[in-house]
Amino acid sequence: MESPRCSYCGAPLEVTPDSVVAVCRYCGRPNFLLGNPAEVLAVPSLPSSDVVKKAVERTRKDLNLRWRMSAINFTSPDLYYLPFYLVDARLNADYRATVVVTYTKTVYVRGQPRTETVTKVVKVAGRVSLSDVVAVLARRATWGLSADVLAKHFFDSAPEPKPLTDVAAQGTGTFLAAEITPERAKAKAVRSLIPRLLARVEEDAAVRAREAVGVLMATASVQDKTVDYEVARLEASRLTYLPLWVMTYLFNGSHYHYYVAGWDGKVVVAEEPALAEHRAASLLGAVAAGGALGGLGFALYHTDFFTSTVALTAGAVFSYLAAGGLLRSRRVEK
CATH class of the missing domain: 2.20.70 (Ubiquitin Ligase Nedd4; Chain: W;)
Structure with missing residues (x-):
């Protein structure tokens, strides 16, 4: 061919x-x-030289890396344009829920105050809505954290997209092809909003249950619920490309990456080496967690065996989690 x-x-x-x-x-x-470039948008990017300056400035401000600048070698960054659909969605949900409400009240028995715990089962019903604009990466192969944080920064900083023909005329960067249709992007947006919609249902049901018993500070737990939801609005934007610079630097024989938003040079994700001070902090955390909970466990061993066992187990778990930093060769900041 x-x-x-x-x-x-x-x-x-x-x-x-x-x-x-x-x-x-x-x-x-x-x-x-x-496709038709007139139907595609792209956010213009800063030139490579500005991105390098931003990355170096960020490194100089880093509390750990700025003392090691002489050992860091930066390479030329690569520019990728990631394709997104921006999906404007609104979901409505009608629900019925059974909520267990627990609260305490003071009663007087023969003139003496006594605290009682009251538990009531309340049935409630209501309607909630959720509206949001979701950035859906139009690629099957994920870019992981960098794509998610890039999209969030896009919403926070609100750069203005331009026609693709204008941005492509700059002659730099690789535009990655979209692999999903707008309809598929809409479906992915709805799926991403469902957990948040269900969480809003639980919040609303808990509020209604507290109001029903007249105790707004009560503890409310949703035991069962039935939810019917509808998609009230679902619109996908034109395909929109967001510029992401990937800048590699070499430190002590290993490669690390900065992921930089192209329109303003903000480092949205930074891979950094796990340095001696990070491992020291992990070690101190492991010792502190294990020591505190272990000491509590031994102190209670003869008086409260169950609590002692829980404390010793928790100490071991927290020590393991805190010590995880001792084994990592790199860490990620965003």
Whole structure:
């Protein structure tokens, strides 16, 4: 099969199966290989030099790495444009729930106050709604934490997307092809909102149950519920590309990465080496957790065997979790 050629000068283009835009290395013109570029948006990116400056500044401000700048070697960053659909969704839910409400009250017996625990089972019904805009990565292969944090930063900072034709004319970066349709993105958005909708149902049911017994500070636990939900609004934006720079640096023979939002240079995810001070903190945490709970367990051994056993077990578990940092060679900050 003949390789694609530049639509402007006719030169062969260097493409991969993932290519969306191929910039001709001879005339510098962008060539759009998939779909209609007029229907696609992209957020413009800072130039590579600005991204490098931002990454170096971030490293100089890091409490641990700034003292090791002379041992860090930065490489040239790579720019990737990740495809997202921004799905505007609203879900409504009608529910019926059985809630156990527990509270204490003071009663007087022969003039003496006594505290009693009261438990009531309350049946409630209601309706809740949830609205949100969900960024759905239009790729089957996940980019993990970096894509999620990039999308969150996009919503927080609100850069303005431009037509893909304008952004691609800059001639830098790799645009990754979208692998899912807008309809699939809508379905993924709804699935991501369902747990939050159910949590809102439980919150609303608990409030209604407390109001029903007239004790707003009572403990309420939803024992059973039936939920019927409907999708009241579900709209997907045009495919929108967000720029993500991946910058690699070498420290003590190992490679680490900064993931940088292209539009403002913010390091959204940073891989960093687990240094001696981090391992020392993990060791101190393990010793403190094990010592405190272990001491409590031994102190109660002869008076409360059950509580003693729980304390000793908890001490072992917390020590294990705290000591996990001793084994990690790298850590992630966001």
